[in-house]
Amino acid sequence: MKCIYCLKKIKNNRSDDHVFPDAWYPDSTPANVQRWTVPACRKCNAKLQVIEDELFIRWGICVEPNLEACRGIEAKALNRQFFLGVKDPRRFGRKLSTFNNVRSNMGQYDPKRTHKGFAPKEGVRGTLAVLTPNKTRRIFSEKLVRGTEYKLLGRFIPWTKRINIWYEMAEDTDKDYAFWRDIASRAKTVSLGPGFAVKCAINPNYPEQSFYQFEIWGHIKFFAFVHTKSFKRELLLFWSFIKWHIINLYKRFRF
Numbered sequence: 001m002k003c004i005y006c007l008k009k010i011k012n013n014r015s016d017d018h019v020f021p022d023a024w025y026p027d028s029t030p031a032n033v034q035r036w037t038v039p040a041c042r043k044c045n046a047k048l049q050v051i052e053d054e055l056f057i058r059w060g061i062c063v064e065p066n067l068e069a070c071r072g073i074e075a076k077a078l079n080r081q082f083f084l085g086v087k088d089p090r091r092f093g094r095k096l097s098t099f100n101n102v103r104s105n106m107g108q109y110d111p112k113r114t115h116k117g118f119a120p121k122e123g124v125r126g127t128l129a130v131l132t133p134n135k136t137r138r139i140f141s142e143k144l145v146r147g148t149e150y151k152l153l154g155r156f157i158p159w160t161k162r163i164n165i166w167y168e169m170a171e172d173t174d175k176d177y178a179f180w181r182d183i184a185s186r187a188k189t190v191s192l193g194p195g196f197a198v199k200c201a202i203n204p205n206y207p208e209q210s211f212y213q214f215e216i217w218g219h220i221k222f223f224a225f226v227h228t229k230s231f232k233r234e235l236l237l238f239w240s241f242i243k244w245h246i247i248n249l250y251k252r253f254r255f
């Protein structure tokens, strides 16, 4: 048995991880909706839990409270933010650091860094926004992709594959995502209750390639594309990474 996240062998530290975190299911979820779990090692499970907790507060306190897709989420996130109902004192320290983390990331509304579902309503200006750090979001999205690939297609994503992810932000035009929306419109929809909408498709010409569309609480939407790494593309990515560092170093020493 392998851990689906780190791909290492699970010996006696097996734990079942919820693909979509258990707390993230809205109150409107019917009882017969199955809550996906996957085999994971305890180390990955604990690491991901910290990220999920932080994102839950960050996104949960900003959702539209009266939407069916996120009923009860805002209240739950606010309770967590202010430590209401904290029974286990060992978890308190972690919650305090989560709270500080979220608070330090509050900023002015930025259409490029705010998800489409969190954009302010028309006529509202100068809104404070909770911005999502790229790294946290990336780890969380990758986790959803790995879990869904395992649940729907029964396979792991090895290191020879790359996961590309696109998020719909407030400023994007419909044109930017026309290509991905077109694929999504033909993909199979998987029902996980009103909170989550998952679409999955396999490339008929290259069955090792898969495509996903995730929608969380009707607020956050992203597309994922899983494909085998190509040597040329990896080299180009590595070069752009190096270039970025050279430019940054140059800027730092020049000014």
Ligand SMILES: [Zn+2]
Pocket (backbone or CB within 6 Å): 003, 004, 005, 006, 007, 008, 040, 041, 042, 043, 044, 045
């Ligand atoms: Zn693991």
